[in-house]
Amino acid sequence: MRRSEIQSEVTVEPYDHPTGGWGSVKSLVDKSAAEGMVASTIWETLYRQNKTDGFMCVSCSWAKPANAHPFEFCENGAKATIWEQTKNRTDRDFFARHKLTELLEWTDYELEKQGRLTTPMRYDPSLDQYIPVSWEAAFREIGEELNKLDPKSVIFYASGRASLETSYMWQLFARVYGSQNLPDSSNMCHESTSVGLPRSIGTPVGTVQLEDFEHTDMMLFFGHNTGTNAPRLLHPLQEARKRGVPVYTFNPVEERGLVRFKSPQAPTEMLSPGPGTKMSTEYFQVRCGGDIAAMTGIAKTVLELDDKAKAAGGERVLDVAFIAEHCHGFDAFERFVREATWEEIERVSGLSRADLEEVGRTYARSKAVMIHYGMGLTQHRHGVANVQMVVNLLLMRGNIGKPGAGVSPIRGHSNVQGQRTVGITEKPELAPLDTFKAFYGFEPPREKGLATVEACEGMLDGSVKAFLGLGGNFSRAVPETEKIEAAWRNLDLHVQIATKLNRNHLLPGKVTFLLPCLGRIERDTQATGDQLVSMEDSTACIHGSKGYRPPASPELLSEPKIVAEMAKATVPGRSTIPWDAWVGDYALIRDEIERAYPQYFKDFNKRFLEPGGFHRDLPACKREWKTENGKANFITPPDGFDVDPDIQTEGFDVFKLMTLRSNDQFNTTVYGYDDRLRGISGSRMVLLMSREDMDRLGLQDQDFVDVETHADDGVERRVKALRVHSYKLPKGNVGGYYPELNKLIPLWHHAVDAHVPAAKSVPVRVTRSAQMAAAAE
Known part of the structure; x- marks a missing residue:
């Protein structure tokens, strides 16, 4: 167990205040002070955040609105900015003082807290330390090492931070080299969306835009902690609630953002003593994995209401004209819903028939409905079926392709959706390979590459020999943490492009480089002057971004520059790509993206600085279905309500674990040990459990428990000495923090077809901690 992971005691108290409000303001003031930032500097920086003439x-x-608020940022977005612009530095002196073996005992928080990386480093195994290296030597040796390897054994990973310009260059570098192994953050979170939506409606992304909030008359949320993971969405949601739009939320955990909210943008609200806006009409704590059952109950109510309307000769509840003209598969779906019993729906969902009928009746009389969802739907064994069930429900009443309605997957990292748009994909059919060949004079690989889970399997069996990381904390974000960390050291080459130190950087291969890059907020000056970059938001809008703060170190290079130099050192003369010209003027890269993807990026350089960005032309928004049969498809859940068909989860001490992110983190980045919105402070080594389940196991708050994966595969996966605390959760469900509990997720426990780690429904056994009990004696 690493340093500081066990605190003396955990505080868990009910948090009854609204999301936003003075709690958010105080948290930001505290964080900026802790990072050594002058108040005037941080507020001046934040004023430019998500603005047309600022940085994304x-x-x-x-989504970023065309008419931005004076301060168009949320608490977590501001923390990310403060975290990047810290005055702390992880420089060559830091690495001279610390061996990697020592740093491995530090927590994630302590590592990133050291500040910005400043100097290119190479690992010296004789010293067990990173030592400075020149950029020229680093690029030369990386190229030499790559050319010793089979390209099919090399991983080119991209986190969701990199811009469209960098992402386009990264995937071209990989493909010119001969590798199709381009896993990214999507593989870990929304690949269920990318697989499910194309089969249902012919597009891999959502159809909702910001302006739809002005026209909707009902919203549903499934499996998303909006107050922590996309707080700016709360502003249009609040406006809708104030005009009476019903909002129903389904989530095993009651998250404050969809309970109460006070807008920090509204002085009158901030000064009001009231509790803020009630954000959900009703909040239903569905059981882990019970979402298909809940949606079936809503659909069953719609069918029953339609039967009554039809019998009475009234207006149909089903949009029969839309279904007849645009849809396929309705008969099989209708059969599935009618055959489902209310007894089974209530048992699996944990919700009452009366509650689901209330939602169904509201849905039946609403004209324009949006359904938002997050990883609470996608990170399941049946994640693809979850996504397709959302679409089924919307199609019943024609709620795709009209104002105020649609499917809304809420993505995580800032450009994770955009990377896929410009070619970061392991699937050859999703990239314009013939276009790349014609444009740049090389033969791209045509076989399927390795996604995240497959890359991990390759590390474990030894077939993966090298890992190049464009940002991220891969080893910490994936399942089977301990096994992956052990296998990592067998890599021939490990290269990381990063802004801050994290645990993945402490796992050296035989040759290892740590390359520091500019942050997005920093000025990026190249041959033609200061450069702009672009990214795509969750609503498929493309935005420009311009950094303006001084670089954290004069030794930093931009991500496009680093990618170009590695490519020049590795694949010289193997394509006609003008790497140097592109680095000198990023507008040239945008011209190439437009040329390669004309259907999405028409007039890219002219439009990407428009207020609110420009929207990609998505056929499904116009009721054009680019599916195999040319229709929007009702797809019946193949396993019905059997949410984990390969796993037995019955047992006295067997629970379904869902991993959670705190109010004080973003992805694997931990800003602190206070999860204000859940009322938890002091530690992240916590297990949340219902009082009923704790009583059944004879546990009290502050007791230590061990959690072990319940799987019959001969592998022991155990996290010891978690503090257990009672929390409002459905019976049989427990919660704990990501990424600390990732080691409990088997690599094979992933979404069918999509391979997303099923982190929201992990079968585990909970027992008293033998280690702590012995220590106490």
């Missing part, structure tokens, strides 16, 4: 947030990917 480095954390979440929620």
Whole structure:
């Protein structure tokens, strides 16, 4: 167990205040002071965040409005900015003082807290330390090492931070080299969306835009902690609630953002003593994995109401004209819903028939409905079926392709959706390979590459020999943490492009480089002057971003520059790509993106600085279905309500674990040990459990428990000495923090077809901690 992971005691108290409000303001003031930032500097910086003439947030990917608020940022987005612009530095002196073996005992928080990386480093195994290296030597040796390897054994990973320009260059570098192994953050979170939506409606992304909030008359949320992971969405949601739009939320955990909210943008609200806006009409704590059952109950109510309307000769509840003209598969779906019993729906969902009928009746009389969802739907064994069930429900009443309605997957990292748009994909059919061949004079690989889970399997069996990381904390974010960390050291080459130190950087291969890059907020000056970059938000809008703060170190290079130099050192003369010209003027890269993807990026350089960005032309928004049969498809859940068909989860001490992110983190980045919105402070080594389940096991608050994966595969996966605390959760469900509990997720426990780690429904056994009990004696 690493340093500081066990605190003396955990505080868990009910948090009854609204999201936003003075709690958010105080948290930001405290964080900026802790990072040594002058108040005037941080507020001047934040004023430019998510503005047309400023920089796009480095954390979440929620939409940026054309008419921005004076401070168009959320608490977590501001923390990400403060975290990047810290005065702390992880420089050559830091690495001279610390061996990697020592740093491995530090927590994630302590590592990133050291500040910005400043100097290119190479690992010296004789010293067990990183030592400075020149950029020229680093690029030369990386190229030499790559050319010793089979390209099919090399991983080119991209986190969701990199811009469209960098992402386009990264995937071209990989493909010119001969590798199709381009896993990214999507593989870990929304690949269920990318697989499910194309089969249902012919597009891999959502159809909702910001302006739809002005026209909707009902919203549903499934499996998303909006107050922490996309708080700026709360502003249009609040406006809708104030005009009476019903909002129903389904989530095993009651998250404050969709309970109460006070807008920090509204002085009158901030000064009011009231509790803020009630954000959900009703909040239903569905059981882990019970979402298909809940949606079936809503659909069953719609069918029953339609039967009554039809019998009475009234207006149909089903949009029969839309279904007849645009849809396929309705008969099989209708059969599935009618055959489902209310007894089974209530048992699996944990919700009452009366509650689901209330939602169904509201849905039946609403004209324009949006359904928002997050990883609470996608990170399941049946994640693809979850996504397709959302679409089924919307199609019943024609709620795709009209104002105020649609499917809304809420992505995480700032450009994770955009990377896929410009070619970051392991699937050859999703990239314009013939176009790349014609444009740049090389033969791209045509076989399927390795996604995240497959890359991990390759590390474990030894077939993966090298890992190049464009940002991220891969080893910490994936399942089977301990096994992956052990296997990592067998890599021939490990290269990381990063802004801050994290645990993945402490796992050296035989040759290892740590390359520091500019942050998005920093000025990026190249041959033609200061450069702009672009990214795509969750609503498929493309935005420009311009950094303006001085670089954290004069030794930093931009991500496009680093990618170009590695490519020049590795694949010289193997394509006609003008790497140097592109680095000198990023507008040339945008011209190439437009040329390669004309359907999405028409007049890219002219439009990407428009207020609110420009929207990609998505056929599904116009009721054009680019599916195999040319229709929007009702797809019946193949396993019905059997949410984990390969796993037995019955047992006295067997629970379904869902991993959670705190109010004080973004992805694997931990800003602190206070999860204000859940009322938890002091530690992240916590297990939340219902009082009923604790009583059944004879546990009290502050007791230590061990959690072990319940799987019959001969592998022991255990996290010891978690503090257990009672929390409002459905019976049989427990919660704990990501990424600390990732080691409990088997690599094979992933979404069918999509391979997303099923982190929201992990079968575990909970027992008293033998280690702590012995220590106490």
